[in-house]
Amino acid sequence: MSAPCSPTVARSGLDLTIATRESRLALWQAEHVQAHLQAAGHRVRLLGMTTRGDQILDRTLSKVGGKGLFVKELEVALEQGRADLAVHSLKDVPMELPPGFALACVMPREDPRDAWVSPHAAELAELPAGAVVGTSSLRRMVLLRAALARLGRQDVRIEPLRGNLDTRLRKLDDGQYHAIVLAAAGLRRLGLQARIRRVFEPHEMLPAAGQGALGIEIRAERHDVAQALAPLAHRPTWYAVEAERAVSRALGGSCSVPLAAHAEWPHGAPTEGDAPALLRLRAAWGDPDQAGVLLTAQVQAEVGSLAQARTLGEQAAAALLAQGARVAPA
């Protein structure tokens, strides 16, 4: 007698396609997710794609329309059923996803800090007179300018720097810059941590919302994919980045406003079972129209859910607005 409905038959894994950008960092991240899903018994292939953000290399992102540039093409692939999930650096994911899309998973965070890379100077203060520092975001430009002002180093020039990680490092090695500032996470993921001379602590240069975290986007109706991704999620990272992203969302954050938000668990992250823990969130807003205006806020609360994390982010945004920050027009 056969047992046609035996409950012991293992559910077979899913056939999944991951949409990814084709930079070395993006491929590393997609392969990282692929390896986790394969270990759980799924069959996973990658679909490499070029986005608008990858093609525009000669202008700063703030001038070409911001973050959606890195995710739009991947979303089209999800919509057309050519891929089941898209792996993103969370920092590049817009605060509001288009209708029908969902953030299904946030994975454990790499180092969220910014890194100082320079063959010439171990830190800002050691730069030669008139040195040129390259960096790619308004946030880093504004925070660097503030750090230089504190050191009385108004002689140092800050110049835009674009391109993927390898391109940026090559421009430094070519001598176009004395130093560059970029995310430590990307360098570490690609095994380039030896290039890091120094990391900036968050109080020196506050990271961008979501920096160092990976986010996985799906079509909201794909419950099968959401279920496959659930074991990859890291709640403490998810709560922290949810709080950070809520700051940006409340202020209409985009690449054209210098905005930083960073959350930490000062007494350790919450343990399994969602026991709340203290989450401390710092945020900074720079006036895009008035160089030198830089507002900061710090809030903290017990957080054990995404909703509580979001509330904390909204409080930080409210504190910035109360000091004169403005909501960027949509």
Ligand SMILES: NCc1[nH]cc(CCC(=O)O)c1CC(=O)O
């Ligand atoms: N905007 C590009 C980008 N998106 C994510 C990272 C680094 C990795 C991360 O933050 O997860 C980078 C490079 C950088 O900012 O230097």
